[in-house]
Amino acid sequence: AQTVTQSQPEMSVQEAETVTLSCTYDTSESDYYLFWYKQPPSRQMILVIRQEAYKQQNATENRFSVNFQKAAKSFSLKISDSQLGDAAMYFCAYRSTIKIQGAQKLVFGQGTRLTINP
Amino acid sequence: DAGVIQSPRHEVTEMGQEVTLRCKPISGHNSLFWYRQTMMRGLELLIYFNNNVPIDDSGMPEDRFSAKMPNASFSTLKIQPSEPRDSAVYFCASSSTRGGQPQHFGDGTRLSIL
Numbered sequence: 001a002q003t004v005t006q007s008q009p010e011m012s013v014q015e016a017e018t019v020t021l022s023c024t025y026d027t028s029e030s031d032y033y034l035f036w037y038k039q040p041p042s043r044q045m046i047l048v049i050r051q052e053a054y055k056q057q058n059a060t061e062n063r064f065s066v067n068f069q070k071a072a073k074s075f076s077l078k079i080s081d082s083q084l085g086d087a088a089m090y091f092c093a094y095r096s097t098i099k100i101q102g103a104q105k106l107v108f109g110q111g112t113r114l115t116i117n118p
Numbered sequence: 119d120a121g122v123i124q125s126p127r128h129e130v131t132e133m134g135q136e137v138t139l140r141c142k143p144i145s146g147h148n149s150l151f152w153y154r155q156t157m158m159r160g161l162e163l164l165i166y167f168n169n170n171v172p173i174d175d176s177g178m179p180e181d182r183f184s185a186k187m188p189n190a191s192f193s194t195l196k197i198q199p200s201e202p203r204d205s206a207v208y209f210c211a212s213s214s215t216r217g218g219q220p221q222h223f224g225d226g227t228r229l230s231i232l
Contacts, residue, residue: 102168106163
C-alpha cells in the first residue's frame with residue numbers, strides 16, 4: 001500500500017519570504033498523481049497544485065511550485081513571496097492510476113501547519 | 119459550478135441521538151468520498167462510492183456508522199447512536215475518474231456530540 005509522509009508538523013516563514021514544505025511517498029507504481037491541498041482556518045480543503053508522475057516538468061501555479069523528484073519519491077511544495085493568506089495546514093496526497101472497481105482514492109500525509117509571520 | 123454541497127454546516131446534538139450528514143457531489147462526478155478529520159487522528163477516509171456503489175467501507179469505525187448513495191446526486195452518512203468520540207469535522211468529496219482528476223471537497227460538517 002502507498003504511504004505519504006510529511007515530516008514537518010509545523011513550519012513558519014516571514015511574510016514575503018520563500019518556504020518549502022516537504023513530502024515523501026512510498027509506492028511501487030510507475031505512474032500516479034500527486035497533489036497539494038491547503039486547509040485554512042475556514043477548514044475548506046482547497047487544491048493548490050497537481051503533478052502527473054509521467055511529466056518531468058515541475059508544476060507551477062502562480063507563487064506555488066513543486067520540486068518533483070521521482071527517483072527519490074519526493075514532492076515538495078515551494079511557496080514564493082509568502083502572504084498572510086497562505087497560513088494554513090498543507091496536505092500532500094497521492095493518487096494511483098489503478099482503479100479499484102472504477103474508483104481511485106487519495107492517500108494523504110499528516111499535514112504541515114504553516115504560519116506566516118508579519 | 120456549484121461545488122460539493124454539504125449540510126448541515128454545524129450540528130450539535132446529545133449522545134444517543136441519530137445524526138445524518140448530507141452531501142451533494144459535483145454534477146458529473148461519479149466517485150464520492152466521506153472523510154473524518156480530528157486533531158488526534160488527522161484526515162481519515164471512511165467510505166467511498168463509485169457510480170453510487172460502495173467500493174470500500176473499511177474505514178468506517180463501527181457499525182454505528184452507515185452511508186448510502188441512493189442516486190448520483192445525493193449521499194448520506196448516518197451515525198446511530200452517536201457518541202461524544204464521534205465529534206469531528208466530516209468532509210464529503212467528489213471526483214471524476216478521468217485521468218488524475220483531483221477530489222473536490224465540500225466545506226465540511228462540524229459535528230459536536232455532547
